[in-house]
Amino acid sequence: MPKAILVEKTGAPSVMKFREVSLGKPGKGEVTVQAKAIGVNFIDIYQRTGLYAVPLPFTPGGEMCGVVIEVGAGVKGLKVGDRVATGTAGTGCYAEAANLDAGKLVKIPEEISDAEAAAMMLKGLTVQYLICQTYRVKKGDTILVQAAAGGVGLILCQWAKSLGATVIGTVGSDVKARLAKSHGCDYPINYTKQDFVKRVKAITKGKGVPVVYDSIGKDTFPASLDCLQKRGLFVTYGNASGPVPAFPPAMLAQKGSLFMTRPTLFNYASTPEELRRMANDLIKVVKSGAVKIEVNHHYALKDAAKAHRDLAARKTTGSIVLVP
Numbered sequence: 001m002p003k004a005i006l007v008e009k010t011g012a013p014s015v016m017k018f019r020e021v022s023l024g025k026p027g028k029g030e031v032t033v034q035a036k037a038i039g040v041n042f043i044d045i046y047q048r049t050g051l052y053a054v055p056l057p058f059t060p061g062g063e064m065c066g067v068v069i070e071v072g073a074g075v076k077g078l079k080v081g082d083r084v085a086t087g088t089a090g091t092g093c094y095a096e097a098a099n100l101d102a103g104k105l106v107k108i109p110e111e112i113s114d115a116e117a118a119a120m121m122l123k124g125l126t127v128q129y130l131i132c133q134t135y136r137v138k139k140g141d142t143i144l145v146q147a148a149a150g151g152v153g154l155i156l157c158q159w160a161k162s163l164g165a166t167v168i169g170t171v172g173s174d175v176k177a178r179l180a181k182s183h184g185c186d187y188p189i190n191y192t193k194q195d196f197v198k199r200v201k202a203i204t205k206g207k208g209v210p211v212v213y214d215s216i217g218k219d220t221f222p223a224s225l226d227c228l229q230k231r232g233l234f235v236t237y238g239n240a241s242g243p244v245p246a247f248p249p250a251m252l253a254q255k256g257s258l259f260m261t262r263p264t265l266f267n268y269a270s271t272p273e274e275l276r277r278m279a280n281d282l283i284k285v286v287k288s289g290a291v292k293i294e295v296n297h298h299y300a301l302k303d304a305a306k307a308h309r310d311l312a313a314r315k316t317t318g319s320i321v322l323v324p
């Protein structure tokens with residue numbers, strides 16, 4: 001029997017237990033994937049703590065790269081031995097092997113390693129929709145990225161830079177500032193030392209930016225709004241510090257007739273066709289070298305709790321993978 005992380009009640013990282021689990025045959029439309037590397041994401045923390053509701057018990061993890069070892073009924077285009085990855089599985093990936101929906105899997109070319117694939121699917125597909133769909137970043141734009149040295153952040157900075165944008169990013173230390181700078185962030189701002197609203201205004205000569213990508217939530221609200229130019233777009237896509245509090249819509253008028261969206265990957269890569277289009281874009285920028293997937297932390301699968309503690313404590317940069 002394969003082993004997996006199991007959460008029977010929500011709470012602290014210690015609720016994640018490493019257990020043998022029974023894995024049946026793949027169902028209709030599913031394949032069994034033997035995990036080679038598993039991505040760790042902030043959403044896994046939201047699910048473990050109960051901020052995002054998931055029926056209990058569950059195995060966390062929505063990002064994995066592995067090899068198909070069994071194919072269920074009705075699956076087309078995948079066979080035993082194919083190397084595949086997912087970023088939209090939702091849950092179930094913190095496991096040595098899992099039955100996954102074939103429609104949520106993408107074949108991975110050999111130039112991309114198991115760890116890179118496991119680290120890039122959820123985060124890289126998120127960046128694809130953020131900068132190619134939610135707001136189309138173009139040459140000449142100056143954009144603001146919160147948490148620029150994180151998993152999503154490093155990918156976002158590099159990809160936006162490759163599209164010709166000037167990237168301003170916030171980070172929590174000088175080490176992270178240097179890392180962001182070497183990954184396409186033209187103006188890293190260490191928010192522990194500098195007021196990021198003032199710096200953004202100074203860099204943009206008082207105008208502000210057309211879009212803010214904010215994954216921090218509570219702590220950067222409403223300051224992120226103050227970085228926007230008139231009719232700019234506030235993209236609040238995460239809650240690393242807690243959710244954005246309720247606020248009156250009139251605030252958007254007062255701060256410049258702003259737009260706001262609260263997107264999620266699952267509404268962008270919501271069909272196999274959308275997923276394939278987005279994954280093609282991602283694989284292209286990674287293969288070209290425009291975006292390097294920085295897997296800066298490896299943990300054994302059984303040590304998932306430690307990975308969660310380090311991610312929540314802001315000790316990590318770039319991507320984290322669990323090794324089964």
Ligand SMILES: NC(=O)c1ccc[n+]([C@@H]2O[C@H](COP(=O)([O-])OP(=O)(O)OC[C@H]3O[C@@H](n4cnc5c(N)ncnc54)[C@H](OP(=O)(O)O)[C@@H]3O)[C@@H](O)[C@H]2O)c1
Binds near residue numbers: 176238239
């Ligand atoms: N909506 C979507 O579709 C979607 C998809 C993927 C990810 N996300 C979101 O994107 C964000 C980034 O995810 P990730 O997995 O790549 O994580 P990450 O950015 O690697 O880690 C989070 C970073 O946020 C910063 N941070 C600021 N305040 C924090 C706080 N109170 N607690 C913890 N961290 C804080 C820290 O960087 P500093 O030290 O530099 O401040 C930390 O390293 C998360 O909010 C996640 O939910 C959203």
